[in-house]
Amino acid sequence: MSFSGKYQLESQEGFVEFMKAVGLPDDLIEKGKDIKSVSEIEQKGDQFKVTVTTGPKVLTNTFTIGQEAEIENLAGEKIKTVVTKDGNKLKVVLNRVTSITELVDGNTLVDTLTLGDIVFKRVSKRVP
Template structure:
């Protein structure tokens, strides 16, 4: 997986607006505008772990592709059942209402958050540490 290793938060784009639109508490949404920290990816056999350390706290997700698991959204506190998949080199987490897509573009990782019925798309940009 091209995502393995440590990635530092660089900047966000419309993340606070997206979080407010999906019902996140105002305080959490406002903190998202100045997100700091890192994300670390590792693999053990067929299991993957994504550890997010940010100003919103630390969250660790361990999953296998195609198997439902409970995922917490950083800084938001919302939990949802999601399924992870590798879609053409993109790491995609699909839940009942929010989809989180992670992809490598050049030397950066772009995390895109979408929800049906919400016109705002939230993005996080990370750089390889």
């Protein structure tokens, strides 16, 4: 199953607690909590380009499965890491945050970010 497509955020849990834990300022947390971000994924074999647009902020990361890449996290830090793929799940560790992106079915993308015991879960649906 290909990850390629555009996905719009439908629901999220744990946003405020997670963003505070990663050090985002309160004003940005307040602005961002109600924005329906859009994720666009382009997959060509093991090569990925992921663009997440949240209001005026656009975050783009490119990587190849199993190879070291520089990934920008939510706080704007660039971290060298390796993205792995297990079936329909992409996993990456950025400092203390573990991120798992799962393509549940052809139309639902679930992102789970974990920092210690704080979990931030986002559910996005494919859009045309």
